[in-house]
Amino acid sequence: MRTFAAVIEERGITAAARRLGCAKSVCSRRLSELEADLGAQLVRRTTRSVTPTDLGMDYFDQCRDILQRVDRAAALVTEAASEVSGPLRVTAPLAFTGPRFQPMLEAFITRYEKVRLHMHFSDAREDLFASGFDAGIRIGELADSALISKKVGECRLLVCASPGYLAAHGTPSHPDELNQHQCLMYTNLSSGSIWTFDSAGGDKAGDTGGGKIRKRLSAHVKSNNGGFLCDLAEAGDGTVRLPDFIVQNAIDAGRLELLFAGFAGASHGLHVIYPERRNLGATVRAFIDHITENLAADQTAADNSSGR
Numbered sequence: 001m002r003t004f005a006a007v008i009e010e011r012g013i014t015a016a017a018r019r020l021g022c023a024k025s026v027c028s029r030r031l032s033e034l035e036a037d038l039g040a041q042l043v044r045r046t047t048r049s050v051t052p053t054d055l056g057m058d059y060f061d062q063c064r065d066i067l068q069r070v071d072r073a074a075a076l077v078t079e080a081a082s083e084v085s086g087p088l089r090v091t092a093p094l095a096f097t098g099p100r101f102q103p104m105l106e107a108f109i110t111r112y113e114k115v116r117l118h119m120h121f122s123d124a125r126e127d128l129f130a131s132g133f134d135a136g137i138r139i140g141e142l143a144d145s146a147l148i149s150k151k152v153g154e155c156r157l158l159v160c161a162s163p164g165y166l167a168a169h170g171t172p173s174h175p176d177e178l179n180q181h182q183c184l185m186y187t188n189l190s191s192g193s194i195w196t197f198d199s200a201g202g203d204k205a206g207d208t209g210g211g212k213i214r215k216r217l218s219a220h221v222k223s224n225n226g227g228f229l230c231d232l233a234e235a236g237d238g239t240v241r242l243p244d245f246i247v248q249n250a251i252d253a254g255r256l257e258l259l260f261a262g263f264a265g266a267s268h269g270l271h272v273i274y275p276e277r278r279n280l281g282a283t284v285r286a287f288i289d290h291i292t293e294n295l296a297a298d299q300t301a302a303d304n305s306s307g308r
Contacts (some may be wrong), residue, residue: 001034001063001066001067002020002067003016003020003027003030003031003034004030004031004034004042004043004056004059004060004063005060005063005064005067006019006020006027007027007031007043007050008043008052008056008057008060011049011050011051012049012050013027013028013031013050031043038059040055040056040059041053041055041056042055042056042059042060043056082282083114083282084112084114084115084282084283084286085112085114085115085283086114086115086116086283087115087116087118088115088116088117088118088134088135088283088284088287089118089120089132089133089134089135090117090118090119090120090133090134090135090136090137090287091119091120091121091122091126091128091131091133091135091136091137092119092120092121092136092137093121093122093123093137093138093139093188093226094121094122094123094225094226094227095139095226095227095243095245095246096119096121096137097121098227098245098246098249099249100245100248101245104290104291104294104295105117105119107290107294108287108290108291111290112283112286115283115286120133123188123224123225123226124224125138128147128273128274128275129275134274134275134281134283134284134287135272135273135274135284135287135288136272136273136274137270137271137272137273137291138270138271138272138273139155139188139189139243139268139269139270139271147273147274147275147276148273148274148275148276149271149272149273150271150272150273150288150292151269151270151271152270152271152272152288152291152292152295152296153269153270153292153295153296154267154268154269154270155243155244155245155267155268155270156243156244156264156266156267157189157195157241157242157243157244157266157267157268158241158242158243158244158247158248158251158258159175159178159195159239159240159241159258159259159260160233160239160240160242160247160250160251160256160257160258160259161181161233161236161238161239161240161256161257161259162233162234162235162236162255162256162257163254163257164236165233165236165237165238165239166257168236169181169182171257171259172239172259172260173260174260174263175195175197175213175215175260175263176213176215178195178215178217178239179215179217179218181238181239182220182237182238182239183195183217183218183219183220183238183239183240183241184219184220184221184222184223184229184232184233184237184238184239184240184241185217185219185221185222185223185229185241186223186224186226186229186240186241186242187222187223187224188224188226189268191266193216193217193218193219194214194215194216194217195214195215195217195241195266196212196213196214196215196266197212197213197214197215197260197263197264197266198211198212198213198263198264198266213263220237220238221237221238226242226243226246227246229242230242230246230247230250230256233247233250233256234250234255234256239259243268270295272287272288272291272292274288
């Protein structure tokens with residue numbers, strides 16, 4: 001249909017082929033195939049010209065209108081796909097309501113006013129497909145799945161306890177001493193009841209090759225909610241190991257004390273996950289890029305302030 005319209009508008013097959021970017025023979029074959037499909041002669045051909053028949057002119061008028069509507073429909077879809085707008089459903093851990101991440105989400109909302117953001121906060125690992133989420137944020141190792149993941153940052157796991165708890169139970173100086181303490185377990189971490197530390201010394205029991213210390217501990221309390229465990233630790237109910245963005249404010253304020261400063265705690269990746277799609281929408285892509293950029297800037301600022 002486009003070839004036929006080009007032939008009529010350009011008044012010849014040669015000019016139409018040049019406009020369409022194809023060979024003259026291809027243009028001529030398409031025109032013949034169209035006439036064969038319709039069972040009607042649309043043009044009269046001579047060695048010098050191609051002119052439409054009366055029936056061909058009527059068909060051309062309809063074609064032109066159809067092609068314009070097709071182009072408008074394609075432009076509408078293309079524009080919508082490239083514009084950051086419309087609904088966006090994201091699931092994230094409850095910790096993303098905290099002071100490290102809240103400003104990032106607020107900045108996204110301000111930056112993209114046409115996006116209707118639905119943030120679902122839950123420490124349960126929601127099924128993106130079943131629940132209809134466009135993207136999710138995960139902490140730690142990811143199980144194999146049909147989802148695409150992008151690492152957007154890292155968090156350190158910090159062990160801490162309240163000053164009151166340490167005054168009553170003593171301050172452990174080495175991870176080996178944790179067996180003598182009440183431990184609060186964060187079940188959202190894939191490492192479970194095993195707390196891992198890195199040490200340059202490597203001279204204590206439980207220290208394996210490469211200065212890696214792994215302690216399997218009994219839980220006094222277990223929860224998938226990091227905020228709940230942080231509150232328990234502040235109340236003096238035990239030692240806790242949580243991502244830095246959950247406990248850092250309490251440490252800075254003196255409500256919790258960091259333990260084992262000479263031992264580097266394990267790190268876990270922060271990932272954005274999303275269903276595999278051949279053409280990822282502009283809105284989902286904008287969210288992923290925004291979180292990535294802000295976490296990178298946040299990590300750089302943290303490294304600079306700590307002198308790393």
